[in-house]
Amino acid sequence: MPVLSEAASTPGTPTPDTSAVVDLGPASALSCRECGERFPLAPAFACTSCFGPLEAAYDLPLGDPEGLRRRIEAGPASIWRYAPLLPVPADVADKPNLAPGWTQLVKADRLAAELGVTGGLYVKDDSGNPTHSFKDRVVANAVEAARAFGFTTLSCSSTGNLAGAVGAAAARAGLRSCVFIPHDLEQGKVVMAAVYGGDVVGIEGTYDDVNRFCSELIGDPAGEGWGFVNVNLRPYYAEGSKTLAYEICEQLGWRLPDQLVVPIASGSQLTKIDKGLRELIATGLVEEKPYKIFGAQAAGCSPVSQAFKAGHEVVRPVRPDTIAKSLAIGNPADGPYVLDIARRTGGAVEDVSDPEIVDAIKLLARTEGIFAETAGGVTVGVTRKLIEAGALDPSLTTVVLNTGDGLKTLDAVAPTTGPTAIIRPNLDSFREAGLAS
Amino acid sequence: MPVLSEAASTPGTPTPDTSAVVDLGPASALSCRECGERFPLAPAFACTSCFGPLEAAYDLPLGDPEGLRRRIEAGPASIWRYAPLLPVPADVADKPNLAPGWTQLVKADRLAAELGVTGGLYVKDDSGNPTHSFKDRVVANAVEAARAFGFTTLSCSSTGNLAGAVGAAAARAGLRSCVFIPHDLEQGKVVMAAVYGGDVVGIEGTYDDVNRFCSELIGDPAGEGWGFVNVNLRPYYAEGSKTLAYEICEQLGWRLPDQLVVPIASGSQLTKIDKGLRELIATGLVEEKPYKIFGAQAAGCSPVSQAFKAGHEVVRPVRPDTIAKSLAIGNPADGPYVLDIARRTGGAVEDVSDPEIVDAIKLLARTEGIFAETAGGVTVGVTRKLIEAGALDPSLTTVVLNTGDGLKTLDAVAPTTGPTAIIRPNLDSFREAGLAS
Structure with missing residues (x-):
């Protein structure tokens, strides 16, 4: 059972004793995103050579795209249909887990009409996941890594949503959970x-204090046997976001979209969507063609957008102040990678104000019957802004992500959303309100 | 465009001018559940002869069960895979609608272990629907009827959940909506x-006042062209609940379960699940065998349970007083039919107290990671009670319905659900809390 040894010089770096055979399907190693050095699969997240972030590397199933496509299409209506491309054992669908994913890709014709999109506009609506956000995708991958490494407690630091996703996933899997929140x-x-x-x-302190405490706990015997989904299991956890790319393309008929609009918190989701698209090309599941990835932030927490517009390659941290709490990471770890992807693919990074976020939530609800979390208001608002600025081409196939459910951020729209009229229970009163047929 | 004529002697009864050709797929007529008289498809809900409730009657696709099964399995991951058995046009999946259904049937092994069920326990989890309750199923059917009859405004009386489901469905479909709430x-x-x-x-009055007002509006020019999903579109609306039966059996591998536990509000859902199971047998999609249907109520609104236990054939209305608001119908229209089905199939009707409902919500969350609405606490609580009483056989395959999401009834569990500990952000404080590995 290769757990992180206390002998490690730095918590989170791979240690020599992590070489036991671990079945995580096609995942064959961890590789450093900076220097490319490879390490055996282990609960580790930083390179011993350069301290760069580690990510899962694969022996991808190449050479038989038709067979792979048939295998996927015959799979379950969840992310596990993509098990051949994820760091999970082949029999993952038979284990008790929340089986998230395979959420609706909504053809948003009425929203398209309002925004002037003629090339086909789609909303990937991840509010349909078990705990109603995309977090179920990443946590489900972390659960399988936790099982593979013999962890018995699942943990995380969270401002709320992730804690619920971890609690639910652990319950289904029969693992203990212990989560930390402000x-x-x-x-x-x-x-x-x-x-x-x-x-x-509950930790007496800010979310930053919660995070720091969790890092301490990982290196301490008090946290032995604990898998922190977004820390020592992060290389596996983060891979879950690739499934958004897989599903979008399969739901489009095994076709790459021309443009995607993706929210940015840490930036991990955007980078993994790009990774997923490239894997689909590499395995021959889709035909290669150019695609553009656009990043979306709230103006009140827009370090990546600011860096993009300034032409910088690094991201200067900010102090978040926005209603889009699930995106409020002032120092996004994957910011530089996001800048690189937006520039490489010909996309952009843009931000919208809190009032624009609220307007966009209502626009999406009114046109498509989808009540989005504030993060969904951010992507729809940014899509509108990018079209108006001419940065996003309305004649191309465009996919906008909604990563969570409006039920979780009711406060954002409550002050400006109420009844049309209050009437007495009779027809005269109704006619006076001016709503009659 | 056959709309309800003002000339009708009683609002809601079919009128002679409703004979225009309406394409609602296999639905061929309305038939009276009391006297069996048949009427053309129309926005009507009461028999002109006996004032009994009308329901959709079908030309079911008989004679080629294998072909029908293949057609369903090749269909979309929504209720529209069952279009050949619903009052909707064949091309329904191509129209803009919320495409609800095909929610998870969760094999609940950890809950089974706690309840002592050995024959296989499943939770049909309808919180995965677009607005997170089974209402999306029924409203989606009402939308297609509204389109077929040329209605341009979708309406309902509601205590909240249905209003949201109607608002969302109308938005997607491009219909106006006007809903009435206390x-x-x-x-x-x-x-x-x-x-x-x-x-x-908002109506100044109780839910009963809202209902009465809506009935008035249906017979008035002020409501002309309006489809009230749960009044003049009710015969089509109610059919949506059949899809729960279809999905459960298909997800079990085209097999009838032995026992089902279903919540009772008006009782319509339970009667339609029974109808759906009988249609699956009639079309040859499943092999005929006995099944038992159990009804579940909250003790604070248990008129059907009381009648069942007293051996009555009619249901005496009660004044509801329970946290299970979505089931709080004191005078359930389909109560007598529910009694009949429970007795005919060898099932029962049982009720649980509000504290038992809260316990059951937590039991389901803790064992399966499913956070249920109070109605889900009612079905899980009743399942436990029926097993303890020996009325439900734990050695048989049992399906329990969760019809809504716990996010909508947070108040039910909030007073007794909080953090395990509040600590300072350091390891000593953590160790003192007794939670360390």
């Missing part, structure tokens, strides 16, 4: 995290 | 109803 979170988020019966620990 | 609903429910941009009218 002590002053809204009651609703605490309930959503705690209802699954795992331990929920 | 004026003093919680803000969250009002937001969920109003965010889709339709008209939301």
Whole structure:
């Protein structure tokens, strides 16, 4: 059972004793995104040579795209249909897990008409996941890594949504969970995290304090046997976002879209979507052609957008101040990679103000019946802005991500969303309100 | 365009001018559930002869079960795979609608172990629908009927959840919506109803007042061209619940379960699940064998359970007082039919107290990672009670319905769900809390 040894010089770096055989399907190694050095599969996240981030590397199934496509199409209606491309064992669908994914790709013709998109506009609606955000995709991958490494407790630092996703996933998998949140979170988020019966620990401090504490815990015996989904399991966890790319292309009829608009928090999701698209090309599942990836941020937390516009290659941290809480990471770890992808593919990074986010949430709800989390308001708002600026071509096939559910961020729209009229229960009162047929 | 004529002697009864050709797929007529008289398809809900409730009657596709099964399996991952058995046109999947259904049937092994079920326990989890309750199934069918009859406004009376489902469905379909709710609903429910941009009218009065007003409006020119999903479109609307039966059996490998536990509000869902199972047998999609249907109510609104236990054939109305608001119908229209089905199939009707509902919500969350609405607490709680009483056989395959999402009834569990500990951000404080590895 290769767990992180205390002898490691730095917590999170691979140690020599992590060479036991681990079955994570096609994942064959960890590789450093900076220097390319390879390490055996282990619960580790930083390169011993250069401290760069590690990610899963694969023996991809090459040479028989038709067979692979048939295998996927015959698979379950969840992310596990893509098991041949994920760091999970082949029998993953038979294990108890939340089986997220295979959410709707909505042909958004009424939204397209409002935005002037003529080339086909689609919303990938991840509010349909078990706990109603894309987090279920990444956590489900972390659960399988936790099982493979023999971890018995699943953990994370969270501002709320991730805690619920981890609590639910651990419950289904029969793992213990212990998640860490700032002590002053809204009651609703605490309930959503705690209802699954795992331990929920409030930390007296900010989210940054919670994060620092978790890093300490990973290097300490008090946290032995614990898999932190977004820390020591991060290389596996993050791969879950690739499934968004797989599903979008399969749902388009095994075809790459021309343009994608993706929200940026840490930036990990955007980079993994790009990775997923490139894997689909490499395996022959889709025909190669150019695609552009656009990143979307809230103006109140837009370090990547600011860097993109300034032509910088690094991202200067900011202090977040926006209603888009799920995107409010002021120092996004994958920011430089996002800048690189946006520039390489011919995309862009743009941001919208809080009022524009609210407007966009309502626009999407009114035209397509999809009630999005604030992050969905960010992507729809940025799409509108990019079209108006001429940066996004309305004559091309465009996919916009909605990564969460409006039920989780009711406060964003509540002040400006209410009844049309209050009437007495009779026809005269109704006619006076001016709503009659 | 056969709309309800003002000349009709009683609102809601079929009129002679409703004979225009309407394409609702295999639905060929309306038939009276009491006297069996048949009427042409129309926006009507009561028999002219006996005032009994009308329901959709079909020319079912008989004679080629293998062909039908292949056609269904090749269909979309939504209720529209069952278009050949629903009152919808054959091309329904190509129209803009929310495409609900095909939600997960979760093999609930950890819950089974706690309840002592050995024959296979499954939770049909309808929180995965677009607006996170089974209402999307019924509303989607009503939308197609509204289109067929040329209605341009979709409406309903609601205590909250249905209003949101109607608002979302109308937005996607490009229909106007105007829904009626009691004026003093919680803000969250009002937001969920109003965010889709339709008209939301608060009525100064109780839900009964809202209902009465809607009945008035249907017979008045002020409501001309309006489809009330749960009134004049009810015979089509209600059919949507059959898809729960279809999906359960297909997901079990085209096999009938032995026992089902279904919540009772009006009782319509339970009767339609029975109808769906009988249609699967009639079309040869599943092999005939006995099945038992159990009904579940909250003790605070248990008129059907009380009648069942007393051996009555009629249901005496009650005044609801329970946290299970979505089941709080004191005078359930389909109560007598539910009693009949429970007795005919060898099932039962049982109820559980509010504390038992909360316990059951937490049990399901803790064992399976499913956070259920109060109605799901009712079915899980009743399942436990029926097993303890020996009424439900734990050695048989059992399916329990969860019809909604816990996010919508957070208040039910909030008072008893909180953090395990609050600590300072350091290891000593963590160790003192007794949660270390």
